[in-house]
Amino acid sequence: MRNRNVAAWTSAVVAALVATALVSPAAAATSAPPTSARSCPRLSAKLPWYGDNRARLQRTIDERGTCGGHRGPRPVAAFDWDNTVVKNDVTDATLAWALTHDRILRPASWKSTSAWLTDDADRALTAACGTAVPAGTPLPTSTDTDCTDEIFNIRESGTTMSGAAAFAGDWNHRRTVPQYAWVPQLFAGHTVPELESYAAAARRQALAAPVGATLTLGTHTLPAYVRYYEQQRDLIRTLRRAGFDVYIVSAGSEPVTEVWSRGVGIDRAHTIAIRSVLDRRGRITTYNEGCGGTGRTRGAAIPYIDGKRCWINQDIYGIHGRAAWEKQRPERRIALGGGDADTDVTFVGDATGAHLVLNRNKTEIMCRAYDDADGRWVANPMFIEPLPPRTGTYPCSTAAYNRPRGGLGPLLRADGSVVPDQADTVH
Template identity: 75%
Template sequence: MRHRRFRPYRPILAWTLAAAAALAAAPPTTPSTRPNCPRLSAGWYGDNRARLQEVIDARGTCAGGTRDGGRPVAAFDWDNTVTKNDVTDATVSWALRHDGILRPASWKATSEWLTDAADRALTAACGTRVPVGAPLPTATRPRCADEILEIREAGRTMSGAAAFAGHWNHRRTVPQYAWVPQLFAGHTPAELSSYARRARAEALAAPIGSTRTLGTHTVPAYVRHYDRQRDLIRTLRRAGFDVYIVSAGSEPVTEVWSRGIGIDAAHTIAIRSVLDRHGRITTRNQGCGGTPASRGETIPYIDGKRCWINQEIYGVRGAAAWQRQDARHRTVIAAGDADTDVTFVGDATGAHLVLNRNKGELMCRAYDDADGRWLVNPMFIEPLPRKQALYPCSTSAYTAPDGATGPVRRRDGSVVPDLADTVY
C-alpha cells in the first residue's frame, strides 16, 4: 500500500515588524472612510456582525495585511458550521439507498476498534451471499442499513452492544467518524466524489425540515448552506484572507461541498485515506504530527484539527504540530459548532465564532469568553431552544485523551464555572 501524497503546503508569512509599526502609527479609520473594504451582510445575532467586521478590517487588505506577501488565514469546520446538517451523513444515506458500499473481506478489519459483537451483527444483517468487493444490497436489505447507521451514529449495534472498544486518544479521533471513509474502502476517490455530488444535489433540493427513513432510522433528507457563513467566507476572501475548510469527514466528500462555495481542494482538509496501488481507498488514513498512517488513530478531530492546520497550512512538522503555535502562525478567525472544533477555534487570534448546538466544552469556553473574542450565534436554520440546565463546565464538560471527563480549565489552570445558555 502507498500513502496518498500530501499536498504541498503554502507557509503563511507573518507580518513584518515594520508593517505592524506603520499600521499602529496610522490614524484611526472607520468603516465609512474605507469605501473599498468588503462588508458583511446583515442577519447576525447581536453585535456579531460588527465584531467580525472589525477583525476583517483590522487584519485584511484594508489594514495592509497582505503588503509583505503574507495572507491572514480563516478556518471553518464544515458540517453544521457552513451547512445545516452533515454532508458525510448525506453521502452515507445516498450510498445505502443505492448499494454504494462494497462488502469487506472482514468487517472486523474495517476498524482497529470494531468489536466482535459488531462484526457478528454486521455479518448477520448484511449477509455473505455477495462476493467480497461486490456492492452490498443495502437498498433492499434494511437490516444491513440499520446496523451501519446505528454504528455510525451511536457507536453501538442495533441490539445495544458496544460497536467499538479498546484504547484510543479521545482528543485525536473517534472510531465512528474514522469508520466512514473505511466503509468506502475499495472505491476510488473519484467514485466516492460522484456519490457525494449526487447526494449533494438531492439534499439541496429536499425541503428544509424534510426527513427520510432508512431501515428503522429517521435521518435528515436536506442540507442547506448557511447564507451568512457563505457571505462571511466570500467577504474574507475579498479582504485578502486565505480561507480553509477543516472537517472530520471524508476528504473526497468534503471537497465536493467546499467546491460549491468556491473553496478548492488545496484549501480543504479532512480525513485523507491511504490508497492502494490501484488508487482505491483503503481502511487506513494518513497521519499528522509525526504519527504514521493508521486505521483511524489520527484524524482532524479536536486536537487533531489543530495538528492538521499547523501541518498543512503553516508547515509545522513532527510533534510540534500538536502544540499551540505563536500568534503569527495561527488563524485569525476560526468557526465551529461542536466539541470536535474546540481546540482550533480557540487557537484563533481575532475571533472564535461558535454556532450554538449545545456542545459542552465548546459552549463552556465560548460563554466563559476568557480573551473577549468569543462570538456565539444561534444556528441560522432551525436553531435549538435554550438549554435549561447549566453547562457542567466545572465538573464534566472536558474529555481527556483517555476518555475520562473533567472540568474545563482556562490556560492559567483555573476552572470554568458552570454557565447558562444565553444565546439561542
C-alpha cells in the same frame, strides 16, 4: 490522498511569518495591496446575525485583513464544515445515499474495517448483512434494511442495534473517534472519483429536499436536506475579498467535503478532511494519512478536536512532527476560526481575532464561548432551525473537558482556573 508541499517555503516567507501576525505562509505571494480599513469589504447588512455579531466579525476583518493595511503573508480563516458552513451533515447524506443505492462493498471481514471494531459489532454486521454476496461486491443495502440499520447505527451512536459497544480499546479521545474514522473506511475498494460521484448525487438530492424534510434509513429517521448558510457563504466571500486565505477543516471524508466546499468557492487545496490512503490501483483503503509524526494509521489521528489544530499547523503553516500538536505563537495561528461542536474547540480557540461558534448545545465549546476568556468569542444560534435553550447550565466546572483517555473532567482556562458552569443564553 494527495500531498501538500507546505514545507518548501522560502526563508523570506519564514522571516515574514516571524515578523507578521496572524498569517499563512501559503499565500505570501498573493497579498493584496494595503488600503484604508474603511474600504474593507463589508458583510451583508441584509443577512441577520445575533446581537452585534456581524459588527464583531467585521471588526476582525477590518483589523486583520490585508485591506486594513496589513503587509506580508495573508491572514488565515478556518471553518469546520458540517453544521458550521451548512445545515446538517454531508457525510451522513453521502452515506445515506450510498446505502440506498447499494454502493457499500462487502468487506472480507468486518473486523478489518476498523482497528477498534468489537467482536459484538463484527457478529452483528455479519448476521445483518450476510455473506451471500462475494467480498468486494456491493451489499444490497437498498432492500436489506437489517444491514442498513446496523451500519448506520454504528456510524450514528457507536453501538450495534442491540446496544452493544461497536468500538473498544485504546485511542486518544482528542485525536480521533472511531465511528467518524469508520465512514471513509466503509468506502474501501472504491476510487476517489467514484466516492466524489456519490457525494455529488447526495448533494443534488439534499439541496432539492425542502427544509425540514426527513428520510427513513432502515428504522432510522434523519434529515433529508442540507442547506448552505447564506451568512457563512457571505462571511467566507467577504474574508476572501479582504485578503484572507480561507480553509475548511472537517472530520469528514476529504473527497466528500471537497464536493461540497466548492459551493462556497473553496478549492481542493484549501479543503482539509480525513485523507484516505490509496492502494496501487488508486482505490481507497482503511488507512488514512497522519499528522504530527503519527504516519499512516487506521484512524488513530484524524482532524478531530486537537487533530484539527495538528492539520492546520501541518498543512497551512508547514509545522511537522510533535510540534504540530502544540499551540503556536500568535503569528503562526489562524485569525478567525468557526465551528459548532466539541470537535472544533481547539482550533477555534487558537484563533487570535475571533472565535465564531454556532450553538448546537455542545458542552466543551459552549463553555469556552460563554466564558469568553479573551473577549473574542462570538456565539450565534444556528441560522436554520436553531435549537431551544438548554435545560440547566453547562457543567463546565465538572464535566466539560473531553479527556484524552476518555471521560469528562473540569474545563480549565489558560491560567489553570476552572471555568464556572454557564447558562445557555444565545438561542
